[in-house]
Amino acid sequence: DTEVTQTPKHLVMGMTNKKSLKCEQHMGHRAMYWYKQKAKKPPELMFVYSYEKLSINESVPSRFSPECPNSSLLNLHLHALQPEDSALYLCASSQTRGTGGAETQYFGPGTRLLVL
């Protein structure tokens, strides 16, 4: 089973709202990722968690706040977003090897976010 689930599927929020995106996997993967994808563009890495610790933050604005409560769950807290933050937000997970480096990433279905 290579399933990564994400909720909600769609989200509309105003610029003053606070909302959260949730991602879950039960494959025993210890690396989890958040990506942002705009139309006709490739996924753009935002954050990487490895063994529940934040290992990569790609200079993402602080209005996006990731959280990894346990090895199966990944959240992305959203606050004071801008209309240009409207995009498909993808979660992914992968196994980890002690040597580091890139493993096969499995993507969830994504949350389509619209900021008004």
Place this chain on the structure above:
Amino acid sequence: QKEVEQNSGPLSVPEGAIASLNCTYSDRGSQSFFWYRQYSGKSPELIMFIYSNGDKEDGRFTAQLNKASQYVSLLIRDSQPSDSATYLCAAGDTGRRALTFGSGTRLQVQP
């Protein structure tokens, strides 16, 4: 700046033909390479990964890697209209747990 380059397409092939998708990468240290298929409005779906020079076959799909030329390709045999999608090539980022994605090639299979 680590880069993965793909022709954006569209690449148009008739049903039953072989579709050939190509990708070059700049980081000579990359060890792992991935092909994802993405239908419009959906998330990327893993097609294949390849780590070693040469060919790797899985059903109708063959991935080819040439590290000396820094070149990865994906061949789709007996192309079907359902293969019409954007194909993303990704290279493993040396030393950290991340992928560098190409901009994708849009494939259109004509019935």
